[in-house]
Amino acid sequence: MTSLNTDINELVDPAPAGGLTAKDVSCWFGERKVLERVSLEMRPRTVTALIGPSGCGKSTFLRTLNRMHELIPGAQLGGQVLLDGEDIYNPEVRATETRRRIGMVFQKPNPFPAMSIRENVLSGLKLSGLKADDPDSIVEKALTRAGLWKEVSDRLDSAGGALSGGQQQRLCIARSLAVEPEVLLMDEPCSALDPTSTLRIEDTIAEISDRVTVVIVTHNMQQAQRVSQQCAFFLAAENKPGHIVEAGPTSTIFTRPSDPRTEDYVNGRFG
Amino acid sequence: MTSFTSETNVSYDNDRPRALRSWKVEDLTLLLGTAFSALALNWIFYTALTTATGATGFVVTWTLLFYTFYYLANRIELGPQAASDRLWTAFTWSAALLLLAPLITILLYVIVKGLPGLTKDFFTQDLSATGTLDTGGGASAAIVGTLEQVAIAVFISVPLGVLTAVYLNEVRGKFRRPVRMFVDAMSGIPSIVAGLFIYAVWIVAFGHGFSGFAASLSLSILMLPTICRTSEEVLRLVPGGLREGSLALGATRWKTVRQVVLPTAASGLVTAVVLGVARAVGETAPLIMTAFGSTALNRNPFSGAQDSLPLFVYRLITNPFPAQQQRAWTGALVLVIVVLILFTAARWLGARASGQKR
Known part of the structure; x- marks a missing residue:
């Protein structure tokens, strides 16, 4: 009876992939420690929001999750980041492969100016050395999931840089989705956008989170409440490295936080 | 309560832009x-x-x-x-x-002095059978020589210069500071010293003899620092966000450089090449002891003395006979035209390379 149930469950809902676990992650820039033993579980196919005031290490933490942190000269790191149980900092795992599986969308939209919309979407495949069997369908699928297809389907060969800021950001999301990552990291993806574009991006996040694990850094508390199921609150005392004060389901963090500092922050009393 | 509109008596046509800074x-x-x-x-x-x-x-x-x-x-x-x-x-x-x-x-002076000698023969004939007092003859040997020498020099120095710029700005290797220092020092090399160096090493020590290729080598020495430093400046203008975006997609450093950084900087890199060519195309001193100059057309840049436009001008303008001096002026005019054509073509290529997708 039990075994049959498991089988059926597996058929209906295949083993969730794309779970990220950070274990005691600490970060340094040169001698300065900016992150102190951060442990966090980011569940597969859910949206985890990282909130906290500026300079508390949210972005630094996010960048350790796909090995972008180490690109900054002088940056160092301790601890483990596990993707489906495997350490991404294992010397046998190539950083490029990890970054393909864990995509990233940046604060400032950065479509490649020398490429058309279509080429931008396909750029990830070209850059990571993957073959595209049916590029047209990949372009359509990625743009549709990013909620941009209807707006640009008739001008795929025009410049990516000619789109509006919000469209550019959705193009960057489509570009990341085209390589079919298991996790998508978003570093304040809406902070440079107007409210309407922000709403479109949030819709996009809701749309893609059924297949991709999303970790989003945001300064916007309402946004964290709207898009995320899990939430982690970061804080750094003056001249001290940042750490996680509290993490858990978003509804708990925003309505019944256990730490008074969390309550102060989510109610806008500081930060 | 003051109203702005009621104070002026002038009526404006609101559909037309107003002249704000009129003389x-x-x-x-x-x-x-x-x-x-x-x-x-x-x-x-x-x-x-x-x-x-x-x-x-x-x-x-x-x-x-x-x-x-x-x-x-x-x-x-x-x-x-x-x-x-x-x-x-x-x-x-x-x-x-x-x-x-x-x-x-x-420009006006060169045009006025050079135009009378600008005939079809000037482009098709050389001076091998023309005496100093004769009219006729032409600069075909010099034109062919200049084009070949500069083309080979571009072929040598552009990949070297751009790759060094990539090393300085993208790879950020250990030897960045010394390399940059040497490139800077190289840009101070007097052109005649570059010529002497190739003469002493390539022509005398290795025994290769005068050739257009030797001239290209000396011109490359002069072009390299210009191309390298300008390319480096241009690469520095490429936003770091593009590199991060590319790396975050799982690209290697080299793929990021080739597929994202260089295409984004294409028009600037063309400018770098143009500046390099500008440095080399009018050089005379290093050619005297490398290409040596010749009155006869030599199409092969790898063997035998070859002429070039600056050499042609230099040789003939010091000649006392008016026919030769006329040729020198026309040669100078052709040199200016060649440079103009090269620059226009490069600008057009550069605009096409990057302007298309902006």
Whole structure:
């Protein structure tokens, strides 16, 4: 009876992939420690929001999750980041492969100016050395999931840089989705956008989170409440490295936080 | 309660842009009036009061008087703030015109002197069968030589220069500082020393003899630092966000450089190449002891002495006979035309390479 149930469950809902676990992650820039033993579980196919005031290490933490942190000269790191149980900092795992599986969308939209919309979407495949069997369908699928297809389907060969800021950001999301990552990291993806574009991006996040694990850094508390199921609150005392004060389901963090500092922050009393 | 619209009696056509910075007639009369009175006073100085002569001095004192009058007149009319603003406007305009003057004069002079000799024969014949007193003959040997030598030099120095720039700005290797220092030092090498070096090493020590290729080597030495440093500046302008975006997609460093950084910087890199070519195409000194020069057409750049346009001009302008001097001027005109064509083509290519997707 039990075994049959498991089988059926597996058929209906295949083993969730794309779970990220950070274990005691600490970060340094040169001698300065900016992150102190951060442990966090980011569940597969859910949206985890990282909130906290500026300079508390949210972005630094996010960048350790796909090995972008180490690109900054002088940056160092301790601890483990596990993707489906495997350490991404294992010397046998190539950083490029990890970054393909864990995509990233940046604060400032950065479509490649020398490429058309279509080429931008396909750029990830070209850059990571993957073959595209049916590029047209990949372009359509990625743009549709990013909620941009209807707006640009008739001008795929025009410049990516000619789109509006919000469209550019959705193009960057489509570009990341085209390589079919298991996790998508978003570093304040809406902070440079107007409210309407922000709403479109949030819709996009809701749309893609059924297949991709999303970790989003945001300064916007309402946004964290709207898009995320899990939430982690970061804080750094003056001249001290940042750490996680509290993490858990978003509804708990925003309505019944256990730490008074969390309550102060989510109610806008500081930060 | 003041209303802005009711205070003016002028009615505006709201559908038309308003002229916000119009020059009034008074401004023009002030400019011309002060210029004329400065001229008049200067005239009196020169003809009646002093024994000064010479056109250069006349223009200089006239200009200085004009600045003074223009400033004073504006100060009376508009006050010190506006007057010094006008004066500085006058200075910058003068500087811009002064900069253009030599360029335009050189171009006009070369055209006037060179045009009479510009015939079809000039491009198709060489000077191997032409005596110093004969008319006819042409610069085909020099034109072919210049084009081949510069093309080979571009072929050598562009990949080297751009890759070094990539090393300096993208790879950020350990030897960045010394490499940059050497490149800087290289840009200070006098061109004749570059020629001597190739002469001593390639031609004498290795025994290869004079050739267009030897000339290309010496020109490459001159082009490399220009191309490398300009490329580096251009690569630095590529936003870091693009590199991060590319790396975050799982690209390697090299793929990021080749697929994202270099295409984004394409038009700037073309400028770098243009500046490099500009440095090399008119060089004469290093060619004297590498290409050596020749009156006969030699299409093979890898063997035997070859002519080039700067050498052709240098050799013939020092000749006392008018026919040869005429050829030299025409050669100079052709050199200017070649440079103009190269630059236009490069600009067009650069605009096409990157402008298309902007």
